[in-house]
Amino acid sequence: MIDHLRDMGLGVDPVCRVLDLSPSTYFARKTRPKSARRLRDEELIPLVTAMWEDSGRTYGARRITRALVRSGRQVARCTVERLMRELGIEGVIRGQRRRTTIPEPAAPRPPGLVNRRFSAERPNQLWLADLTYIRTWTGRVYVAFVLDAYSRRIVG
Structure with a gap:
């Protein structure tokens, strides 16, 4: 320069x-x-x-x-x-990037019942749920977890 x-x-x-x-x-x-x-x-x-x-x-x-x-x-x-x-060169990435969910902007959203407070004073007072997927050789496996907020352990 x-x-x-x-x-x-x-x-x-x-x-x-x-x-x-x-x-x-x-x-x-x-x-x-x-x-x-x-x-x-x-x-x-x-x-x-x-x-x-x-x-x-x-x-x-x-x-x-x-x-x-x-x-x-x-x-x-x-x-x-x-x-x-x-x-500025790169190799080809095999496979496709898949979107697992496509949110609809106009769809109603469920209310947040815990108001972003993810702690509990005793067991079984608050349970949290999560849904995720795992890539495998044959496709995807969807997994749902239910966690106890007090012990942070999977209960279901």
Whole structure:
């Protein structure tokens, strides 16, 4: 950004003053050699992009990592994840996101009988219910719980 503004005719000193940077920091950054991580990233970016393109833009970080390791490159999955994030690429997520409930805005809502007070002084004074689902290999299993607010245990 400073280089762009400098090319437009503004000096480095005024731009650094507005950005609250020291001009010596800017010049040190310009002359500093690239870090080992940056050099490694520049080596890996074309490989990651090529693997992703060759897969039809379907491979994620795990598969790209495995493919790179098979081809003889030592690379960590977190590095591939970071590079994919920087490049703005991602693998295909299989399956569909399913909404289990679709609320109707005009539907009447049952009244809150406990007024958001979920504590009890004795057992069996207040029971709470919850309905959830669990994903399994064959589909979804819906589970309903009834909890005693006093003991926080499932009673049904």
